[in-house]
Amino acid sequence: MSALLEVEGLSRHFVTRRSPxxxxxxxxxxxxxxDLTVPAGSTLALVGETGCGKSxxxxxxxxxxxxxxxDIRFEGRRILTFGEKELRAFRREAQIVFQDPYSSLNPRxxxxxxxxxxxxxxxxxxxxxxxDRVAELLSLVGLDPRYGQRYPHEFSGGQRQRIAIARALxxxxxxxxxxxxxxxxxxxxxxxVLNLLAGLRKRLSLTYVFxxxxxxxxxxxxxxxxxxxxxxxxxxxxxxxxxxxxxxxxTRALFSAIPIPQPHSRRQRQLLEGDIPSPLSxxxxxxxxxxxxxxxxxxxxxxxxxxxxxxxxxxACHRWRELPALSGLSEQEAPGPRLERLMSEFTRKPGVGATxxxxxxxxxxxxxxxxxx
Amino acid sequence: MTPLxxxxxxxxxxxxxxxxxxxxxxxxxxxxxxxxxxGLVGExxxxxxxxxxxxxxxxxxxxxxxSGRVGFDGSNLLDLTDSAMRDLRGDRxxxxxxxxxxxxxxxxxxxxxxxxxxxxxxxLTRSQARARAIDLLRDVRIPSPExxxxxxxxxxxxxxxxxxxxxxxxxxxxxxxxxDEPTTALDVTIQAQVLELLRSLxxxxxxxxxxxxxDLGVVAEICDEVxxxxxGEIVEHAPVDALFESPQHPYTIGLLASIxxxxxxxxxxxxxxxxxxxxxxxxxxxxxAPRCPFRSEICVSRPPPVVDIGTRHWSRCVxxxxxxxxx
Numbered sequence: 001m002s003a004l005l006e007v008e009g010l011s012r013h014f015v016t017r018r019s020p021x022x023x024x025x026x027x028x029x030x031x032x033x034x035d036l037t038v039p040a041g042s043t044l045a046l047v048g049e050t051g052c053g054k055s056x057x058x059x060x061x062x063x064x065x066x067x068x069x070x071d072i073r074f075e076g077r078r079i080l081t082f083g084e085k086e087l088r089a090f091r092r093e094a095q096i097v098f099q100d101p102y103s104s105l106n107p108r109x110x111x112x113x114x115x116x117x118x119x120x121x122x123x124x125x126x127x128x129x130x131x132d133r134v135a136e137l138l139s140l141v142g143l144d145p146r147y148g149q150r151y152p153h154e155f156s157g158g159q160r161q162r163i164a165i166a167r168a169l170x171x172x173x174x175x176x177x178x179x180x181x182x183x184x185x186x187x188x189x190x191x192x193v194l195n196l197l198a199g200l201r202k203r204l205s206l207t208y209v210f211x212x213x214x215x216x217x218x219x220x221x222x223x224x225x226x227x228x229x230x231x232x233x234x235x236x237x238x239x240x241x242x243x244x245x246x247x248x249x250x251t252r253a254l255f256s257a258i259p260i261p262q263p264h265s266r267r268q269r270q271l272l273e274g275d276i277p278s279p280l281s282x283x284x285x286x287x288x289x290x291x292x293x294x295x296x297x298x299x300x301x302x303x304x305x306x307x308x309x310x311x312x313x314x315x316a317c318h319r320w321r322e323l324p325a326l327s328g329l330s331e332q333e334a335p336g337p338r339l340e341r342l343m344s345e346f347t348r349k350p351g352v353g354a355t356x357x358x359x360x361x362x363x364x365x366x367x368x369x370x371x372x373x
Numbered sequence: 374m375t376p377l378x379x380x381x382x383x384x385x386x387x388x389x390x391x392x393x394x395x396x397x398x399x400x401x402x403x404x405x406x407x408x409x410x411x412g413l414v415g416e417x418x419x420x421x422x423x424x425x426x427x428x429x430x431x432x433x434x435x436x437x438x439x440s441g442r443v444g445f446d447g448s449n450l451l452d453l454t455d456s457a458m459r460d461l462r463g464d465r466x467x468x469x470x471x472x473x474x475x476x477x478x479x480x481x482x483x484x485x486x487x488x489x490x491x492x493x494x495x496x497l498t499r500s501q502a503r504a505r506a507i508d509l510l511r512d513v514r515i516p517s518p519e520x521x522x523x524x525x526x527x528x529x530x531x532x533x534x535x536x537x538x539x540x541x542x543x544x545x546x547x548x549x550x551x552x553d554e555p556t557t558a559l560d561v562t563i564q565a566q567v568l569e570l571l572r573s574l575x576x577x578x579x580x581x582x583x584x585x586x587x588d589l590g591v592v593a594e595i596c597d598e599v600x601x602x603x604x605g606e607i608v609e610h611a612p613v614d615a616l617f618e619s620p621q622h623p624y625t626i627g628l629l630a631s632i633x634x635x636x637x638x639x640x641x642x643x644x645x646x647x648x649x650x651x652x653x654x655x656x657x658x659x660x661x662a663p664r665c666p667f668r669s670e671i672c673v674s675r676p677p678p679v680v681d682i683g684t685r686h687w688s689r690c691v692x693x694x695x696x697x698x699x700x
Contacts, residue, residue, distance in 0.1 A: 049560035050531075156648060186416035186587065188645035191631040195641050213561065220633035220642065243635070257565035259590030261632060263613045271569065272562050274516075275530045334636040335629070338619045341699050343630040346623060346666055347643040 010070035045222035101160030158189035379444030412596035473534035484522035
């Protein structure tokens, strides 16, 4: 697999306070030396808590904001050297889907206008054929093409997210940055959108950079995971490997903090002490040391390098080799056999006769307001 | 044990503009003994928060019509006057909200906000109340409480603010504590800390707790009993172990199946197809039927019965116990 996207030494600082003469007084190192490689057709997940810089990385990759230092290569081309014209062409190849489908769609435009806009901007489809293409895109994301004339407020959260996805797909991109695309959605809707994203990736051979704070979502969708803490990657590995053998104390703490829908789950808990430090003045050395139970003096003084082993599992911790082994999440958290059977029965497609019942439902007007809230 | 809280047939109807009527909560019943934590679970719009606000008497009198009975310590809260309710709230009834940034007053220090309750209900002097506030902050494990007590909410992190909210709610040793999505706005590692705190306080206070959440993981971690709500009704009520071992309402199963699994990777996640019914014209039938893979003719022709499954376990589904479907 060749890399579609390579990121090296990416950094971005934000000035949060300036003197009256414009001299920076306080700076946040939102992204502090991040390296990433994303093979074509794969999904890289960026995971971390508030303020870890994951969304900033997503925006930097697309050059929605400019980095302070570093290099970004897309199919080998250095996108930071792009002029206006090349950048515009790059927008056809890389797109983004935002978290909040309530604020990312212009409320004054109909769905058709929203999706046709990129088609017109990049002159992809001649005006006469645009309406057909919009209809195709709508069915691609599982929406009825007849909804084209409606406005965003007429749709539920899950449907709006489908519209945002259709809009991103309009330019036929190779890469989509998904920034918390399902965080604002209810569980049952969330699984629909996740299935859609997974299906589209396969059908259209897309590559995703998937940003999320939710580890169960990441486990489901990612091929590779990078865990971020205060602007740096602390651990990165193939998803299955990371979930089976988390090495970094922060990754372990994240895993053991996930509430699991099983009472009396017998996990080893490794909770972190204290709050996430202010990114304005992050701790010296390893950023985690004030919260880490295993910290030694070296951790305060020296920033640990992110060192990869043969299997591509990289950890930025001075002490990970000495830490007690922690069994991963995989084996322990399986639901009981009865629940397992009930769930698989639920998932199985409804048998014959379901359509007949649905017809009855419709004739009685019982079929919940279809698709509108 | 006599229940502390006894909610019977609670019903909330909102009267909106142009005669629009929303049946937000319909015949909700449950009881709760001291020291027991009940999880109220469901998705957006299922009526879980409205149920909580109705119990607390915090719904707008003009537009919300509340009926039924909310028995608390021998009296019906729905019959009490506004001033009697004000005496109860903050004292024996307390509530924690989701967003600690918007539910704390930014113009007063943390200490002043905790003291207010103590002065109002316990008649403490300002300085006594301040000393007590420091103790409370220490109880919720806020570091250096002597300094924090004089700080304004914006100086505190999200997790700290939520701890301060918990301290405020616990100031007068409430008998019933309603926590509405108390950890939803927090990061996972902070959420784990706050859940740990709630667990330890639960053991200490013997208060009955109603924990509202959309997250079944959170519910599994700290609740003793669970009520699953869908479209304004409780569709299943069960002890926590029974609910996660052998759920007896199709909606509960659908919710559990929709959660991405950590133990293994599945190709496609289960989904609950369709969407919530229109709450202004709910059918006289099972509300979940249009989305239910197990439905049959009977489900759409009459309201489902409440079927007893076991000790304190019931389901609003004509097909329960669902083991019959698997067999």
